[in-house]
Amino acid sequence: MxxxxxxxxxxxxxxxxxxEKLGIVQDIDFITHAPASTADVHAYEYEDGPSPxxxxxxxxxxxxxxxxxxxxxxxFLLREFQLHCASEAWPIRKEDDYVEEILQERYKRLRTxxxxxxxxxxxxxxxxxxxxxxxxIVAMKSETxxxxxxxxxxxxxxxxxxxxxxxxxxxxSVENGIExxxxxxKLEWQRNIDKELEIVDLQRVLDKDIFCSQGSKPLPRKCAxxxxxxxxxxxxxxxMALYDDTWILQLMERRRESLEISKAPFxxxxxxxT
Numbered sequence: 001m002x003x004x005x006x007x008x009x010x011x012x013x014x015x016x017x018x019x020e021k022l023g024i025v026q027d028i029d030f031i032t033h034a035p036a037s038t039a040d041v042h043a044y045e046y047e048d049g050p051s052p053x054x055x056x057x058x059x060x061x062x063x064x065x066x067x068x069x070x071x072x073x074x075x076f077l078l079r080e081f082q083l084h085c086a087s088e089a090w091p092i093r094k095e096d097d098y099v100e101e102i103l104q105e106r107y108k109r110l111r112t113x114x115x116x117x118x119x120x121x122x123x124x125x126x127x128x129x130x131x132x133x134x135x136x137i138v139a140m141k142s143e144t145x146x147x148x149x150x151x152x153x154x155x156x157x158x159x160x161x162x163x164x165x166x167x168x169x170x171x172x173s174v175e176n177g178i179e180x181x182x183x184x185x186k187l188e189w190q191r192n193i194d195k196e197l198e199i200v201d202l203q204r205v206l207d208k209d210i211f212c213s214q215g216s217k218p219l220p221r222k223c224a225x226x227x228x229x230x231x232x233x234x235x236x237x238x239x240m241a242l243y244d245d246t247w248i249l250q251l252m253e254r255r256r257e258s259l260e261i262s263k264a265p266f267x268x269x270x271x272x273x274t
Contacts, residue, residue: 006092014102017081018110021057030110031117035061035231038188041069045252061111062233064258065104074103115165115233127164130200134159137203151271155200158193161242161266165235166190185230189247199271234259239266 024030036058043049045068052058052069054076060069078100085093134156141149168187184194239262240248248256 009090009092010094010099010102013081013084014099014106017077017084018106021077021080027110027113031114033059033061033110033114035059036069038062038229038231041067044069044072046250059107059111061114062231063255064111065107066254066258068252068254070107074100074107077103126167127159127162130159130167130197131156133200133203151269154267154269155196155271157266158196158242159200161238162190162235165232166238166242168230169232185228185232187230187232189234189244191242191244196271236260237262239264241266241268 019025022030022033024033036052040049040052041060041062044051052073054073057073057076059073060067063070065071065074078096081099081103082096134152138149138152138156141152166187168190169185234243236258237260243259243261251259
């Protein structure tokens, strides 16, 4: 049985290596890590583009350690670890497979830390607001058995399934030099649900008898093809119907597997605002 201090020693050296190569002092510093650009990752994985830089490591935080981009960087870290081990003549030596697993777990922890931090800055409030709107409307319409109850239950299920990580962020902009608007960032991986979200957001404004009108007037939200692309990572475990078909088809098999797509069906119907 391996002594505990062997494992502790290797773990400490892996932590040191990550801090050195990423330029961080403690784990929490990683939440400001700027992920690799979508264009660079796509060029490397699909167009024979340049490999990830090893002098300044930038992970593709949209994916786990199995993606080609991240696998390349973790393989580099493994080589650096073993070279340092040999040069320092450590009394404790481990095979590549052993160290590789620890490197992967280290990346997994840092990625989780980064993902948990990002939505809190942009989308958590939006998710809870929409969830509150739908919970109230469904409860109200259930009491009167309204004909459109099924449509509102579908919207409620949509928001609950996507969760806060499935809400797009926004950036302010000036339209025609006069009106301030919020440009909704596009989630490339997500099925287009602009119309469904518009119905939910509009209902909050229209039903003043249900929702408090206190606070500042919300800015208009603009969904357009030229809106910026969001860097939010894809939500794992969604039903296939909630991912964008074109985006899914472009993925390598290993990436599709990492999404852990749910086999549960998601009923879809065309909704119209009334």
